[in-house]
Structure formats: C-alpha cells, structure tokens
Amino acid sequence: MRMPESEDALATLSGHYFQLFEDYLGDLLDTRGDGVPPRLWDSMAYSLRAGGKRLRPILCLAAAERSGVGPQKALPMAAAIEFVHTASLIHDDMPCMDDDDLRRGKPTNHRAFGEALALIAGDALLIWAFGYALTHLPRGGVSFEKALKAVAALAEASGPSGMCGGQVLDTDSESQSADDGFVYSVASAKTGALIRASVVTGALLGDISDTDLRCYYDYGMHLGLAFQIVDDILDVTRTKDELGKTPHKDEAQGKNTFVSVYGLDGAKRLAAESSEEACRAIEELFPEGDLLIDLAKSLADRKS
Amino acid sequence: MRMPESEDALATLSGHYFQLFEDYLGDLLDTRGDGVPPRLWDSMAYSLRAGGKRLRPILCLAAAERSGVGPQKALPMAAAIEFVHTASLIHDDMPCMDDDDLRRGKPTNHRAFGEALALIAGDALLIWAFGYALTHLPRGGVSFEKALKAVAALAEASGPSGMCGGQVLDTDSESQSADDGFVYSVASAKTGALIRASVVTGALLGDISDTDLRCYYDYGMHLGLAFQIVDDILDVTRTKDELGKTPHKDEAQGKNTFVSVYGLDGAKRLAAESSEEACRAIEELFPEGDLLIDLAKSLADRKS
Numbered sequence: 001m002r003m004p005e006s007e008d009a010l011a012t013l014s015g016h017y018f019q020l021f022e023d024y025l026g027d028l029l030d031t032r033g034d035g036v037p038p039r040l041w042d043s044m045a046y047s048l049r050a051g052g053k054r055l056r057p058i059l060c061l062a063a064a065e066r067s068g069v070g071p072q073k074a075l076p077m078a079a080a081i082e083f084v085h086t087a088s089l090i091h092d093d094m095p096c097m098d099d100d101d102l103r104r105g106k107p108t109n110h111r112a113f114g115e116a117l118a119l120i121a122g123d124a125l126l127i128w129a130f131g132y133a134l135t136h137l138p139r140g141g142v143s144f145e146k147a148l149k150a151v152a153a154l155a156e157a158s159g160p161s162g163m164c165g166g167q168v169l170d171t172d173s174e175s176q177s178a179d180d181g182f183v184y185s186v187a188s189a190k191t192g193a194l195i196r197a198s199v200v201t202g203a204l205l206g207d208i209s210d211t212d213l214r215c216y217y218d219y220g221m222h223l224g225l226a227f228q229i230v231d232d233i234l235d236v237t238r239t240k241d242e243l244g245k246t247p248h249k250d251e252a253q254g255k256n257t258f259v260s261v262y263g264l265d266g267a268k269r270l271a272a273e274s275s276e277e278a279c280r281a282i283e284e285l286f287p288e289g290d291l292l293i294d295l296a297k298s299l300a301d302r303k304s
Numbered sequence: 305m306r307m308p309e310s311e312d313a314l315a316t317l318s319g320h321y322f323q324l325f326e327d328y329l330g331d332l333l334d335t336r337g338d339g340v341p342p343r344l345w346d347s348m349a350y351s352l353r354a355g356g357k358r359l360r361p362i363l364c365l366a367a368a369e370r371s372g373v374g375p376q377k378a379l380p381m382a383a384a385i386e387f388v389h390t391a392s393l394i395h396d397d398m399p400c401m402d403d404d405d406l407r408r409g410k411p412t413n414h415r416a417f418g419e420a421l422a423l424i425a426g427d428a429l430l431i432w433a434f435g436y437a438l439t440h441l442p443r444g445g446v447s448f449e450k451a452l453k454a455v456a457a458l459a460e461a462s463g464p465s466g467m468c469g470g471q472v473l474d475t476d477s478e479s480q481s482a483d484d485g486f487v488y489s490v491a492s493a494k495t496g497a498l499i500r501a502s503v504v505t506g507a508l509l510g511d512i513s514d515t516d517l518r519c520y521y522d523y524g525m526h527l528g529l530a531f532q533i534v535d536d537i538l539d540v541t542r543t544k545d546e547l548g549k550t551p552h553k554d555e556a557q558g559k560n561t562f563v564s565v566y567g568l569d570g571a572k573r574l575a576a577e578s579s580e581e582a583c584r585a586i587e588e589l590f591p592e593g594d595l596l597i598d599l600a601k602s603l604a605d606r607k608s
C-alpha cells in the first residue's frame with residue numbers, strides 16, 4: 001500500500017519518534033499477549049498495525065521529552081493513547097455507527113473479523129490501554145503519582161465528557177443543536193480531547209509547572225481543532241485512494257461540519273488560524289523550528 | 305418490578321454494603337456528569353440504575369473492610385467495577401452479540417436508546433471506570449501506589465486476557481475447542497476474572513500480605529466459577545419472569561456450558577463443590593458466619 005502523503009510527511013518530520021513508536025508497537029504485538037485468545041489478538045493487532053500517522057504517540061513522546069522525560073519512559077503512555085484511538089476507529093466504523101468498509105486502505109475491522117469480534121476488540125483495546133500504561137509506566141521508573149495522573153488525564157479526555165461524548169454529539173440525531181458553537185463542541189470533544197491529552201499526558205510524566213502545562217494544553221486544543229477542520233475539508237476534496245477511507249461521508253450523513261457551516265474557504269481560513277494559535281501557545285517555550293511548532297504548521301496543510 | 309429472589313437474598317445478606325453502594329451510585333448518577341451529553345448520560349445511567357445483585361461492589365467493599373480499609377474509601381473502586389460489568393452487559397446484549405431484548409426485566413440498552421448510543425455508552429462506561437477510580441481513590445486518602453495497583457488489577461481482569469478474552473471464547477465460532485477444560489477456561493475468563501478482581505482490588509487497597517492476598521484470589525476464583533455454573537443451570541431451569549432475561553439462550557446458540565458438558569446434576573454438584581472451595585480458601589482468615597463465607601454458600605443456591 002502506498003503511504004498517504006501526510007503520513008510520509010509526518011514520519012519524516014517527527015523522525016525518530018515515529019520510528020521509535022513503530023518499533024516498540026511492533027515488538028509488543030509480536031508477543032501475542034499472555035493468555036489472550038489468538039483470534040482476539042489478531043483482530044486487535046490488525047487495526048493497530050494498519051498504520052496511520054501515529055500523530056498522538058508522536059505528540060506524547062515529544063511533549064514528554066520536552067518535559068525532561070526520555071521518550072523510552074513515555075512509550076507505554078504513547079501506546080495507551082494509540083490503543084484508545086484505534087478502539088474508537090474500530091467502533092466508529094461499525095454498521096450501527098458510520099458503517100464503513102474501508103480504513104487506511106484496508107477492510108475495516110468488522111469487515112475482516114465480523115461485528116462481534118470487532119466490538120470486543122475495541123473494548124479490549126480500551127481496557128488494555130489503561131492496564132498497560134498503569135503497569136508499564138512505573139516499571140520504567142515513572143512515579144506512581146505521575147503515572148496515575150497521566151493515565152487519569154487520558155481517561156478524562158476519552159470518556160463520557162471527552163471523545164465518547166463527542167461521538168454522541170456527532171452521531172446522535174437527538175443530540176444535535178443549531179447553535180453556532182455546536183460544530184466546535186463536537187470537534188473539541190470528538191477529536192480535540194484525545195489530541196490535547198496526547199500532549200498533556202506526555203508533559204505530566206515530567207516535572208512541569210502549571211503555567212507551562214497550560215501552554216501545552218492550549219497547544220493541544222488548537223492543534224486538535226485544526227486537525228478536525230482539515231478532516232472536514234479533506235472529506236469533500238479528496239478521493240478514496242488519497243484518503244484510504246470513504247470520502248464524502250459527512251454530507252451523505254447530513255453532518256454539521258466546518259465546511260457545511262463556514263464553507264470550504266471559511267474552513268481553510270479557520271484551519272490556518274487554529275494552527276497559528278497552536279504555535280502561539282508554545283512560542284515562549286520552544287524556538288522556531290521545534291518539532292511541535294512544525295507539526296502544527298504541517299497538519300494544517302496535510303493532504304490525507 | 306419485583307426484585308428477583310436472589311437479589312433480595314443478597315441485599316439482606318450483605319446488609320449495609322448493598323445499601324451503601326446503592327446510595328453512593330444514586331447520588332453519583334444524580335450529578336448527571338460535568339460536560340457529558342444528556343443522552344449519553346441517560347443511556348449510561350439507565351443500565352447502571354437497572355439494579356442487579358451488585359455482587360461485585362459488595363465483594364469489593366467487604367474485602368476492603370477486611371483488609372483494614374473503610375468501605376467509604378473503597379466506594380470508587382466498587383463503582384468502577386460495576387461500570388465495567390455494566391458496560392459488558394450492554395455490549396453483550398447487542399444484536400451482533402447475544403441479540404437480547406430484555407435485561408433485568410427491562411428493555412436492553414440498545415432497545416431503549418438505539419445501537420449506536422448503546423455502543424458508545426458501553427465504551428464510555430469502560431473508560432469512566434478507570435478514570436473515576438484513578439481520580440477518586442486518592443481523593444479519599446488511598447495512596448497513589450495502592451490506587452494504581454488496584455485499578456491495574458481491574459484492567460488486567462477485564463481486558464484481553466480476562467473478561468474480553470472470555471467473551472471471545474464464548475461467542476467466536478473459530479475460537480471453540482473440544483477440550484474438556486474449555487468450559488472452565490471460558491468461565492474463568494468471562495465471569496470469573498471480574499468476580500475475582502472484585503475481591504482482589506478491595507484487598508489491594510488495604511495492607512495485606514501476599515499469603516492473605518492469595519487466599520482472596522482463590523476465594524474469588526472459586527466463587528466466580530460457582531457463579532457461572534449456577535448461571536448455566538438457571539438458563540435451563542428458570543422462566544423469563546424469574547430471571548429478568550431470556551432463558552434457554554445457551555442451548556439455542558449451541559454454546560458449551562457446564563450443563564451441556566456435565567448434565568444438570570453434574571453441574572449442580574460442581575457448583576456446590578466450587579462454593580465449598582471458595583469457603584475453604586478463606587476459612588483460616590474469617591470465622592464461620594462471615595459475610596464472604598455466607599455469600600459463597602448463598603450464591604450456589606441462588607434462584608436468579
């Protein structure tokens with residue numbers, strides 16, 4: 001499979017973080033788990049190995065290193081975030097949700113393994129995320145307090161008031177609102193919370209002041225917003241081959257998106273503004289040319 | 305709705321633990337969550353309020369108190385376990401799994417809220433479980449180390465090698481085995497792991513020796529087995545009204561159960577033996593008449 005342009009660009013940009021995570025995840029998946037039924041492991045590993053940008057793990061490792069924590073120590077946290085993200089994709093693709101056949105250029109999990117196994121694989125990945133990070137962060141030398149707080153932040157971001165809440169706002173017809181701010185609320189919870197948590201959990205593993213943590217938080221918030229706006233733009237401008245998933249789904253499902261609310265040009269302007277806000281949030285912490293700043297710039301221009 | 309006999313018996317037997325948990329959960333659900341979409345909260349609360357025996361929270365609170373931890377301090381752990389259990393029931397009932405319309409005498413979650421919301425409500429409950437316990441145990445005075453280890457034990461028990469793994473063995477046609485021990489493997493993972501974790505996580509919150517922890521572990525393991533064997537028996541012997549859910553599902557789905565493998569009388573004998581083993585595991589820790597011992601005896605005789 002050809003690597004979509006933005007994955008390539010992100011991999012190049014983030015250099016050793018991308019490769020460090022890929023190697024770690026690959027080794028972990030090769031263990032096949034202790035006491036895990038083979039079919040369940042295959043289903044979980046299928047979606048984890050399907051590639052993707054690894055944006056969230058890269059953000060976590062980068063934030064950890066900038067808070068004085070070697071990326072090796074932060075890898076269990078980065079893995080946990082990717083498990084949660086992958087679980088959300090598996091469940092999102094299911095027939096009762098987006099009913100999608102294609103993800104990252106391959107059949108979706110339920111198309112490959114059946115609905116029941118896809119449902120359980122998603123659950124297992126969610127639970128494993130928390131168990132894995134809680135067990136392996138302290139083994140790598142992270143204090144119990146820091147490990148607990150970082151993992152709790154991941155749960156907060158992905159749970160009922162975060163990612164899951166956003167999925168409900170995005171898909172549940174009775175939860176729709178005509179408010180101007182609704183599309184922001186959806187994006188902030190559905191996509192933004194986990195991207196924000198990727199940065200914040202990495203930072204929480206280190207010694208960081210409340211002021212600096214706030215900068216990371218704001219950076220993650222604006223970055224997450226930019227990411228979702230670009231997602232909405234790509235849904236209307238790109239082909240299936242370019243995206244690795246089915247395009248034009250938002251319009252078909254009658255979803256409120258940044259494009260439907262602000263138009264294509266309006267959405268492009270908002271994406272650029274959010275990217276700039278993200279850079280501004282950390283400009284006093286890092287020099288121009290820092291990976292986190294370049295990431296924010298490149299994500300607003302991504303092509304898939 | 306009439307309370308099934310065994311819920312009544314368990315509530316009476318476990319006295320203040322049952323009521324303590326009901327009051328705690330009721331107050332928690334009345335908060336309606338901060339930033340949680342109302343429809344998502346309603347769906348989660350619907351299944352959490354549907355009653356049930358509250359066996360797992362009771363076991364957790366009882367084990368905690370016997371390890372020197374006041375049950376008030378252990379309540380967030382007990383709640384987390386009930387969240388995980390409830391999430392598993394919501395997802396188990398979905399059309400792609402058991403396709404059940406009735407749970408605890410009420411429409412199943414997806415019958416009441418639709419499949420998409422039921423799917424997300426289950427995910428949200430799983431994530432909330434870990435976030436809630438990690439946040440609220442330390443606030444109640446549990447050390448970060450103890451909170452982290454107890455919550456990690458819950459994840460281990462419910463994840464890919466525990467409850468989720470057991471669900472796959474139970475439902476995935478390609479994961480079946482003709483081995484004599486298969487029905488034990490399924491029961492141990494699908495039902496046993498979470499019941500065992502209820503006792504073990506409670507004990508882990510206190511100061512407990514490895515030897516005593518092993519006793520709790522063995523108690524929970526045998527109790528969980530007894531519970532699943534009785535479940536298999538009730539599936540063939542009770543009516544829908546008595547169970548509050550659809551009976552005779554195992555045979556219709558061609559599942560291997562303790563009844564199908566050992567016959568009804570054989571299963572009854574195994575349930576009694578497992579109950580006795582559970583009592584024996586903790587007989588040196590607690591006097592005859594202790595709640596944990598009476599619970600093991602009563603669960604082998606339960607009627608729903």
